Amino acid sequence: QVRLVESGGGWVQPGGSLRLSCVGTGVMLSDAGLSWYREVSGQERELVAIITGGPGNTNYHDSVKGRFAISRDNANNAVYLQMDNLKPEDTAVYYCNTYWFRPYWGQGTQVTVSS
DSSP states (O other): OOEEEEEOOEEEOTTOOEEEEEEEESSOHHHHOEEEEEEOTTSOOEEEEEEOSTTOOEEEOGGGTTTEEEEEEGGGTEEEEEEOSOOGGGOEEEEEEEESSSEEEOOOEEEEEOO
């Protein structure tokens, strides 16, 4: 059974950093790839970053380019989202997502950026 578990959210002041983790079981994230999405209440879920299976190509939403970095840890079957220079508009619930014959989602982790 495929399961994704996120961790690492929290509260941080503007300009601060957080690292989100997503650990997979039942699927090799190095094969399936993984995406990070975020959702603000009342708004559509937004794709933030993606790392593909295989070569691990990455891509980012324009609003986070140069500030966020997605990376993969094959030994721990994990994908990380390093978030630097956080802004209040980054406040959201962050979800990791993979597709292995069907989509799977983690439970979400809250990120709050405020002073």
